[in-house]
Amino acid sequence: MRARKDFILRDLGSQHLVVPTGAATRDFHGFVRLNDSGAYLWGLLGERRTEDELARALVERYGIGEGQAREDVAAFLRQVADFLDE
Template sequence: ASKSFNGMIRLNDTGAFYWKELEKGSSEDDLTAKTLERYEGVDQETARRDVREFLQSIEVALEHAASND
C-alpha cells in the first residue's frame, strides 16, 4: 500500500508513517527511535540510515516540484 500526495510523490507504508510523524513535529532522531519501536529486528544504524534516505528523497522531490512551478 502507498500514499499519494497530489500526484507529486508516492509513499510506501514506512514513508507514510515517517510523513505523519514529521507532520507531528518529529525530528530525525525521533523518527529513528520510532522506527526501532515499530519494526522488530531493525538495528539503530539501519533505522538511522533509512530515515536519512527518506528525508533526502523528500527534500529532492520537493525541490524538484518547486523548480517546476
C-alpha cells in the same frame, strides 16, 4: 522539521502518495510515492520531529536496528526534503 501543510498524504489502495494542495499546485505538478514506512514517517511529521525521533520510531514499530533506522530516515528525508519545513 515537519511536513509542509500544503502537501498531504493520500492513500489509494495500497499506494501512499504525497500530493500538493492549494498554492503548492502551481509549483509542483506531481506526487511522491511512499512505501509503508515512508507513509508512517510522513504521518509523524504532522508535528515537529528530529531525525533521532524518527529513527527511534522506526526501531519501535518495525524492530530494526538503530543503524538501519538512521539510514532509512536519512534516505526518506532526502526524498521529501522539498516538502518539509525546517
